[in-house]
Structure formats: C-alpha cells, structure tokens
Ligand code: C2O
Ligand code: CU
C-alpha cells in the first residue's frame with residue numbers, strides 16, 4: 199500500500215485551466231469510457247506533515263490551489279486540492295496537542311465553470327473549535343488571503359474531517375476536492391489493541407459525474423443534490439485493495455455532496471462498528487449493513503482472517519429513496535484477500551470501548567428543555583424552522599434557533615414532516631446522542647457519540663445535546679446542495695461569565711504570509 203493518492207500534473211495557475219463554454223448541459227462522459235469497477239488500485243491520501251512542531255503545538259501550512267489529476271484513466275480533471283492532494287492529506291494529532299493550521303487561498307479568483315469568487319472557509323467537522331476557528335460560513339478567506347485556524351484537540355479521540363464551508367459555495371468547493379480526514383489519537387486507547395499502522399485505513403467516499411472531456415460535470419438536479427455515476431474512495435474510482443488475513447480498522451467518511459450510502463459486504467458477513475462521529479462507541483456493534491449519510495463517520499473493523507486467499511470481498515451500496523442510481527453506483531470498492539505474511543499485533547476488538555463517555559451516560563432527564571427543529575422546503579429553498587442562512591445574514595448574524603446555557607443539556611427534536619426528502623442534519627460544536635427515531639430505538643450502529651443524523655421522510659428524531667462551548671455555531675443539512683440553498687441556521691450557547699468570541703474575530707489576512 200503506497201502513499202500518495204492523486205498525483206496531479208503539478209499545480210497550475212488559473213490561466214492554464216481549460217476554457218469551457220457552458221451553454222446548456224455539457225456532454226457527459228459515456229459509461230463505456232469509465233473504468234470497470236475494481237480495475238484501479240486503492241491508495242491512501244498522504245499524511246499531513248507539520249512545517250514545524252514545538253512542545254505544545256504542530257504547525258501546518260495548507261495551500262488551496264488547483265491541480266490536474268487523472269481520476270478516469272486517460273483523462274485529466276481539474277480539482278481544487280489541499281497541498282496538492284484530493285482528498286487532502288490526513289492530519290493526525292495526539293489528544294491535547296494544539297494544531298495551528300494556516301490555510302492559504304491560492305485558488306483562481308473565479309471558479310472556472312460556475313464563475314463565483316473562489317473564497318473558502320475551513321471547518322473541522324466534529325471538533326470543539328472556538329467560534330472564530332470553526333469555519334463559520336460567512337467568515338471567508340478570499341483568494342490571495344490566508345487564515346490561521348487554532349484547534350486545541352482536547353476532545354476525546356475521534357474520526358473527524360476538515361472541509362470547505364464557504365457561504366453558498368460549500369457543495370462545489372467540497373466537490374472540487376477541498377476535504378480531508380483529521381484524527382485525534384489518544385495513546386490511552388492503545389490498550390484496546392485495535393488495528394493500527396498499515397491496518398488503520400482512511401476511506402473517504404465521494405461520487406462524481408464527468409464531462410466527455412474529463413472535467414467534473416457540475417450538474418444539479420433542481421437543488422435536490424448532486425449524484426455522480428462514479429463512486430470514488432480516496433479519489434479513486436471503485437478501487438481494489440489488497441488485504442491480509444487479519445483485522446483492519448477502516449475510518450469511513452461519507453464525503454459525497456448528496457448521496458446517502460447504504461453499504462454492506464458482498465459476503466453478507468457482519469462488520470464491527472468501533473467508533474461513530476464523536477468517538478469510540480460504548481461497546482463494539484456488529485452489523486451487516488449501515489446507512490451512512492453525508493458528513494457522518496464510522497470506524498469499522500473488518501476481519502479478513504476467515505477468507506481463503508483469492509477471495510474478493512466487495513463493499514456494496516444498496517439503493518435508497520431520494521438518491522439517483524447509475525449502473526455501478528451499487529458498488530464502492532473491493533478487498534482482495536492475499537496470503538502474505540503480516541504483523542499480528544493490534545488485531546483485537548475488546549468487549550468494551552468507551553462506556554463512560556458523558557454524552558452516552560447523561561440521562562435524558564438532565565435536559566433543561568425540548569426544542570423543535572422543523573425541516574421544510576419553501577419558495578424553492580430548503581429551510582430550518584423556516585429560516586435560511588440569508589435570514590441569518592440579514593439579521594446581522596443575530597438570528598438564532600436556540601440560546602442554551604453553557605454546560606447544560608437539551609433535547610432537540612428534528613422533525614421532517616414536510617415530506618418528499620430526507621436530510622442529514624449536523625450541529626456544530628456539540629457531541630450528541632440519539633434517544634429515539636420515531637419513538638423507537640436508534641439503529642444499532644447509531645448507539646455512539648455523534649454530531650450528524652439521518653432525518654428521514656416523516657421522521658422525528660429526539661437527540662440529547664450537550665452544550666460545552668460558548669458562542670455561535672451553525673446547524674445545517676449536510677446535503678451540500680441543500681446547505682447552500684439555504685438550509686443553515688445557528689444557535690448560540692450563552693456563557694453567564696461573559697461574551698464568547700465572535701465568529702468574525704480572527705479574519706483572514708492578505709498574502710504573502712509571514713513565517714509560521
Ligand atoms: Cu461537515 Cu458544517 O459541516
Ligand atoms: Cu461540523
């Protein structure tokens with residue numbers, strides 16, 4: 199398993215990008231030109247290497263710039279990369295070590311197809327970031343600017359990802375490639391013996407549609423979403439990964455703009471969920487099938503020990519309502535079992551993992567109040583309680599759906615009665631747990647600390663939410679197209695001790711940037 203994922207043909211400036219005439223729908227790449235599933239080898243994104251470190255802090259400098267990459271064999275695609283890689287390099291940090299991540303916007307002034315200004319904002323999804331470092335959608339980095347994000351990493355070990363969150367252009371910025379995994383590691387968890395090193399593998403899922411010339415087809419379906427006919431793992435179409443006869447820990451992120459995944463192994467065998475969005479689950483969960491929405495994370499242990507060498511185990515994807523299917527969107531990737539010697543260490547799943555995580559043990563009776571959040575489409579836009587991010591902007595960022603008191607717990611009820619769609623709802627700055635789905639128990643694989651929840655058609659979810667960070671944070675649908683049009687609002691956790699930092703209190707600065 200080599201490092202490096204998409205090797206671009208080097209960084210290119212805006213001027214070098216191919217001009218594209220856009221009148222009407224561009225010509226799609228014919229299915230016959232797409233690679234056959236499992237013909238392209240698997241690769242991992244590179245690891246992010248800090249520019250320097252000191253006793254407390256890792257300093258990273260991450261440049262956002264276009265690359266040309268070969269995703270479809272024989273074609274070249276323009277992408278937007280973090281440090282030349284799509285997805286971006288995986289950033290790993292030990293719990294309690296600070297990360298200062300400088301994001302430098304070297305994107306072209308205008309998006310080559312959609313024509314909007316290529317400003318960005320970076321959100322660490324799942325992180326307990328201060329408001330000014332949380333990727334507040336309207337706190338943007340213009341081309342020619344940079345911003346230092348300070349992330350303290352005191353939260354318990356968890357699978358996270360950082361991705362673009364720029365106001366009204368999040369879906370296309372993410373789809374162009376601005377996304378990467380971010381793991382907080384806790385050395386205290388080493389006792390569990392979970393797979394590590396070569397056997398701890400990021401799987402960043404996305405999907406894409408291509409034009410006949412190899413460029414991304416940026417085609418939206420009535421603001422419902424974007425559905426690709428090519429399934430990508432770490433930027434590779436339907437890759438084939440060679441695996442040894444032992445356990446692997448796969449760290450899975452659904453990075454698709456809109457597609458909900460419903461994955462399972464082709465063998466019908468169970469897999470073991472060991473972590474959800476916000477950390478290790480109380481006890482390992484054996485399941486045969488997981489519905490996995492945009493932004494949600496699952497850490498899954500798959501044991502290949504029992505398969506004879508030569509076995510191919512596929513990761514399949516079953517159809518769900520409100521997703522567009524194409525000939526091969528029912529497949530994601532394949533694992534080819536080989537008979538090679540391997541390191542037998544860290545090949546365990548213990549019976550108990552994190553039973554004492556406060557968000558899992560706090561009784562629902564601690565809740566100070568119940569709040570209702572209704573999802574709805576009105577006037578062509580998607581809304582939360584009838585509100586959009588435009589309303590938040592028009593209120594000069596004062597409009598909030600809730601003002602919980604710091605250190606308290608509330609029950610939030612997500613209600614999707616308007617019919618006709620489902621929404622992956624995400625709340626920033628909190629860990630939460632699902633109490634019930636339509637009055638029934640959560641699905642087995644939802645029994646863990648989380649921040650993103652599938653809210654299906656005609657469903658009502660009750661969620662216990664803990665407010666431990668003062669300030670304003672966003673609430674939104676993680677279908678990127680819904681989010682941009684304009685299904686996003688905010689809440690504000692009130693600290694009786696005084697005002698919280700404002701989301702705009704650390705604005706981006708002009709390049710060139712001083713030494714980090
Ligand atoms: Cu991953 Cu506000 O999002
Ligand atoms: Cu988030």
Ligand code: CU
Nearest residue numbers: 621675677680
């Ligand atoms: Cu939605």
